[in-house]
Amino acid sequence: MKILLLGSSGFLGREVRRVFGPDVTLIPVSHSGRGGSRAVDIRNGAALRGLVDDTKPDVVLLLAAYREPDVCEADPEEARRLNVAPAKLLTEYLPGSTRLLFVSTDYVFDGENAPYTEDSSVSPVSVYGETKVEAEAAIKGRANTTILRIPLLIGGGSHLSSSGFIGQMVEAIRASEHQKLDDVLMRFPTWTRDVAGAVRFLVEKETDGLFHYSAPRGATRYAWTLETAKIIGLSAEHFTPSKEVVQRKARRPFNSQLNDSKIQSLGYTRHTDFHDVVRTVIGELK
Numbered sequence: 438m439k440i441l442l443l444g445s446s447g448f449l450g451r452e453v454r455r456v457f458g459p460d461v462t463l464i465p466v467s468h469s470g471r472g473g474s475r476a477v478d479i480r481n482g483a484a485l486r487g488l489v490d491d492t493k494p495d496v497v498l499l500l501a502a503y504r505e506p507d508v509c510e511a512d513p514e515e516a517r518r519l520n521v522a523p524a525k526l527l528t529e530y531l532p533g534s535t536r537l538l539f540v541s542t543d544y545v546f547d548g549e550n551a552p553y554t555e556d557s558s559v560s561p562v563s564v565y566g567e568t569k570v571e572a573e574a575a576i577k578g579r580a581n582t583t584i585l586r587i588p589l590l591i592g593g594g595s596h597l598s599s600s601g602f603i604g605q606m607v608e609a610i611r612a613s614e615h616q617k618l619d620d621v622l623m624r625f626p627t628w629t630r631d632v633a634g635a636v637r638f639l640v641e642k643e644t645d646g647l648f649h650y651s652a653p654r655g656a657t658r659y660a661w662t663l664e665t666a667k668i669i670g671l672s673a674e675h676f677t678p679s680k681e682v683v684q685r686k687a688r689r690p691f692n693s694q695l696n697d698s699k700i701q702s703l704g705y706t707r708h709t710d711f712h713d714v715v716r717t718v719i720g721e722l723k
């Protein structure tokens with residue numbers, strides 16, 4: 438099986454790249470060509486069509502996106518060039534027998550009626566959420582197509598600074614400076630390695646349609662930071678909870694918990710606990 442992985446150098450792509458066995462030929466693609474991936478700007482339609490013609494994949498995994506809500510809010514047109522246009526192009530251009538898996542987000546929901554199932558109506562409150570809804574709408578009628586919605590990702594990098602949410606929390610804990618932390622928005626940090634497993638599971642099962650995957654435990658940034666401090670054995674006394682929602686360019690859903698019983702009922706039940714993820718991520722730092 439030949440798999441084209443678009444977004445292979447990203448937070449999730451780095452784990453997806455590692456999850457497939459030796460029977461798979463994986464072609465990693467990123468914008469920059471980092472980490473031995475092929476450099477292709479998928480906003481360029483001709484370049485994306487050329488990549489498909491050249492590689493003739495059996496499966497395309499579309500992970501590449503602008504995933505920072507504030508970045509998308511600042512330039513909606515540019516956001517659509519990456520988050521929507523390639524999904525539309527692939528829907529029209531890929532041969533019908535080629536499987537397409539698109540990674541989407543819990544930000545397709547407004548966060549007022551959690552938990553959300555695959556049957557819940559979408560209601561995005563940001564440009565980022567809107568772009569994902571538009572891409573989903575473009576591809577969902579296609580055969581051999583899977584959409585996987587996921588929440589806030591946690592995982593590792595070579596250094597703390599490239600370790601996302603966990604890295605930010607550990608750095609703030611170690612800094613020991615007084616800080617107010619959000620104690621309003623619910624987050625369900627989900628390990629990139631578990632998500633990569635879900636991607637592999639759905640590809641191997643050849644399952645069409647929409648799926649949610651999420652860690653089961655939700656808490657605020659304040660609560661997760663206190664839990665992280667306990668895991669690494671440091672004080673969290675310099676943090677105070679803030680009940681004020683910090684105004685940022687893009688609105689965030691209050692609680693966009695994804696119910697993932699559909700993928701569980703098919704047999705993918707892995708949910709690594711937050712404690713084990715933090716220990717593994719810190720243990721794997723260079």
Ligand SMILES: NC(=O)c1ccc[n+]([C@@H]2O[C@H](COP(=O)([O-])OP(=O)(O)OC[C@H]3O[C@@H](n4cnc5c(N)ncnc54)[C@H](OP(=O)(O)O)[C@@H]3O)[C@@H](O)[C@H]2O)c1
Binds near residue numbers: 449542
């Ligand atoms: N991170 C989260 O918490 C989260 C939560 C929910 C859903 N998601 C979704 O999960 C997917 C993966 O997210 P991520 O966190 O792995 O993102 P990421 O770390 O920002 O990585 C983005 C990837 O896309 C590539 N890319 C960017 N612009 C491109 C372009 N013009 N042409 C080709 N490739 C391009 C990047 O390549 P370079 O490295 O070369 O720039 C990188 O490989 C996204 O669809 C995102 O919306 C993420």
